[in-house]
Amino acid sequence: MNSLTEENYLKALFNLAIENGEVSVNELSKHLQIKMPTVTSMMKKLAEKKLVSYESYKPLRLTEKGRREAALVIRKHRLTEMFLVEKMGFGWEQVHEIAEQIEHIHSPEFFEKMDELLGFPRFDPHGSPIPDKTGKMEWLHYSKLSDCKIGDTVRLAAVTHTSEDFLKFLNARELKLGLKIKIKTIESFDGSMLVSYGKHSSEHLSGLVCERLLVEKE
Amino acid sequence: MNSLTEENYLKALFNLAIENGEVSVNELSKHLQIKMPTVTSMMKKLAEKKLVSYESYKPLRLTEKGRREAALVIRKHRLTEMFLVEKMGFGWEQVHEIAEQIEHIHSPEFFEKMDELLGFPRFDPHGSPIPDKTGKMEWLHYSKLSDCKIGDTVRLAAVTHTSEDFLKFLNARELKLGLKIKIKTIESFDGSMLVSYGKHSSEHLSGLVCERLLVEKE
DNA sequence: TATTTGTATTAGTTTAATCTAACAAATATA
DNA sequence: TATATTTGTTAGATTAAACTAATACAAATA
Ligand SMILES: [Mn+2]
Ligand SMILES: [Mn+2]
Ligand SMILES: [Mn+2]
Ligand SMILES: [Mn+2]
Secondary structure, X not given: OOOHHHHHHHHHHHHHOOOOOOEOHHHHXXXXXXXXXXXXXXXXXXXXXXXXXXXXXOOEEEOHHHHHHHHHHHHHHHHHHHHHHHOOOOOOXXXXXXXXXXXXXXXXXXXXXXXXXXXXXXXXXXXXXXXXXXXXXXOOXXXXXXXXXXXXXXXXXXXXXXXXXXXXXXXXXXXXOOOEEEEEEEOOXXXXXXXXXXXXXXXXEOHHHHHHEEEEEO | OOOHHHHHHHHHHHHHOOOOOOEOHHHHHHHHOOOHHHHHHHHHHHHHOOOEEOOOOOOEEXXXXXXXXXXXXXHHHHHHHHHHHHOOOOOOOOHHHHHHHHOOOOOHHHHHHHHHHOOOOOEOOOOOEOOOOOOOOOOOOOEEHHHOOOOOEEEEEEEOXXXXXXXXXXXXXXXXXXXXXXXXXXXXXXXXXXXXXXXXXXEEEOHHHHHHEEEEEO
């Protein structure tokens, strides 16, 4: 059984490896805010447990076993976030920190029950897919809002950042998942947009915000 | 902030000190299944934090601060058990182990929300009182079933043991909190009883079982 | 009271997870 | 290519929480 610490390393490796499957010690160190020598020694330990393939000076890579165990921690995290929002009445901006702790509870029954009570949801409150019990996760064909063109009408499908500040910012503008958004203008020099959605006929979104919103083109 | 380990020591001290407020290193060591030298050194640490009053070779005693912090951990434990039973559909025999982990989550909002959704319950699924937010806990005037007399009619109010085995044993006999129980006979040599309750007109309960059932006399 | 038994402490070791300082390898730059 | 910078590793220290072995104290018993 993996410790809380090991689970956090696995999760970080999984999330950082989305693109090419490779992660550097440096990246991981920065992401976890843990110094490089500590990361190196944990990688040796996880390699010992066959969760990571590690060779000196080579990029890190989760093994199949490591990928599965990481996905199962992420499953617990996302089910928890969904439960907190759907069954306990928390806002989507409040749940990440709590889930960060509950994801380490060791009790298959507990998460099974959550899953069941939620009706086996496929996405968490921020639009991220929930891995299944075998650790498989379907990756979706979303685009960043910042990559869309003037005139496009898109549906807000997910957010890539889950900090309380950012989500409160979206709350204040009534930007929720599922909303239809129309792009009116794009400022090419800073990537900011003027968009309309719901009752909001003209909202200005900075380039940074547009980068963090994932949309589905209709 | 107290670590998970410290929280477990505080809780154990609180539970063992119910009678006279004093606990020996030996008792605590046995209860936690941790060797005495480890307990001694943790007591010094908790004394440093003003949670325990410790002098060599003297009995251990929680300070007022220690008592309050212990009660707040127990509050988290019992609210969790209640939530698992009432809101998630677990049986009372399944919840202790999960609560043993969730009691260490650091999030006032999470437990506030549970409390609220449960309608501010005063007892957990095993009949134990839930301390309030300030750490106060009302202790009730229950008797052991084993201390009752032939002919007494009592209401099952709480159980003093929460192991899965014991609670499954009670489930099998449909013994639930709130039931009215009538004592038909008592075997003086082993303390076992013949009782009737609900649809059960004549059930035999061993002395051990009778010791673990707390009842309210009518 | 002297001795035995049980309880508690001290001293020193272990493991997990972190750190800093020093050094080595790989990569980027001049 | 030579040098500088960035990245990664090694060595050694630290802290929390556990352990064992040895020793000291306290309580019970002879
Ligand atoms: Mn999250
Ligand atoms: Mn976490
Ligand atoms: Mn319990
Ligand atoms: Mn616990």
